[in-house]
Amino acid sequence: MSSNMTDTPDETLIETGFEVEADRTHEQTDTEAILQSENLSVNYGDEQALDDVTIEIPENRVTAIIGPSGCGKSTFLRSINRMNDRIRSCAVDGELYFHGKNVYDDDVDPVALRRKIGQVFQAPNPFPKSIYDNVAYGLRIQGRDDEVDLDEAVERALRGAALWDEVSHQLDSSGLDLSGGQQQRLCIARAIATDPEVLLMDEPTSALDPVAASKIEDLIDELVEKYTVVIVTHNMQQAARISDKTAVFLTGGELVEYDDTATVFENPADSRVEDYITGKFG
């Protein structure tokens, strides 16, 4: 991913101190929006977690969601694949379109929705099964293990998650025996094995050491060729490094800025965003 950097002399260190990768942002032509929220509000009981969020997320791009703790980043992510349905007190208002279909329509089954939108969580959560069974899980529950060559699908997913070389000789050992970084890549392999269209990532590197984290970042760069990635992160350098678009949420669940990553970091429109990314608060 960094090979192009030397070819782009106009690559700049901006005043906010973040290095935005020129090769990504320059080539960017906006693709069609795959996800789109309109006036989306989420409440947990009396507490408002998302306030009237309207946003369009482009296909085959990395969209980063940043903001201070408790600003509704994870809530937004969880409302995309309706994982919020699992929280009893959670009430969703407004629309969220996936390929133009409101996922909160009565005829949308969240189970079906989640088969098209995968998720990777903050803490690696492999199942207490073998590595092979972890990756094969999605295909098995979807009843697709008869149609596809399971061995091949598992290998492809593990290669896609840059884990194959490390685990190919121990597919039968427990997924829990892997290191934290390997476990997280196993979770990514599990998520992409069923070929979803969107991959939601909720601070996927926050529980990992820097080396493991950078492997995941490189991986995201490759994944975006096939998938749309929406990533929540606390780490602004990470957002600047890997994303095409950046959305900044601030306390109260308000979306205060959403634009190309370069613009957000180099020339934010909202002074609160500038304060946040330059570290004046947050």
Add this chain to the structure above:
Amino acid sequence: MSLGRGEELFADIDLRREKLHNRAFHAILVAASLFGLVMLVLLILDVLWESYQGLTVFQIDLVQFLTQPSSSRAERAGFGASILASIWLMVLTAILAFFLAVGCALYLVEYAPRNRMTRLIEANLANLAGVPSIVYGLLVLALIVNDAGLGSVILAGAIALALLIVPIIIVASIEAIRAVPSGVRDGSYAMGATKWQTIRRVVLPQAMPGILTGTILALARAIGETAPLIMVGTMLHATRYPDGPFASFSAMPTQIYNWTYQADRMFNGLAALGIVVLLIFLVVLYVIAGYLRKQYEAEGTLTNV
């Protein structure tokens, strides 16, 4: 400013009484802790002594004891039919209780709405576990043995024992199911799994060691239960081998009980040997449960289930 003052520095403080209290209290606590252990050792010694007497004075033949059915004549009586009856009881009880209890626990943890009814059910599980076992015997006697006309058979005994241990297994299962981290549940749901798929493929495999441990410990309790079986009705002497769930029977504890009040002293020796066999069954069950628990703690889970 003399260094010599050190000798009488604490001379005005007399700690002898306090120290004495300390030691006395310590000794009482140790004695109380040892009491249970001492009683257990006494019990085992007594049983072993009686067994030894039976083997030497009355010349009980161990092979005959383990293989023959009981008899009203002590020198022909054996324990074999009772051992088999107890094994039948254990298997039937395990099957009846396990599915009922795990189903109930799954419902309460995974499906039940958080309302007054659920809380009522959960609160009453503790009450049910505290019901005297003879009450379950009476219930089965009235409903199953008499009303349903099943008669005093092994299945009726198994139903009574199952009722007795279901609440125990439910409580253990609820704990095991709740202990499954929400992270792996979320992982499964996020893959587009349905609730049943998540339970069947992720929750149950991970909770199973805990559930099995609880089940085996509950079975260990059931196998020694006497009162409910007496209520259901057992044979005075298990004179023939049970040939299925609908055979009349006398299990190990009831046969031991029936032997102890026979006039012939030789029956005392038989009863003592019977207790040894029963204890061996218990020890085996505890060892299995302990092994499972250890496995559980070491790995945090069973792999490849």
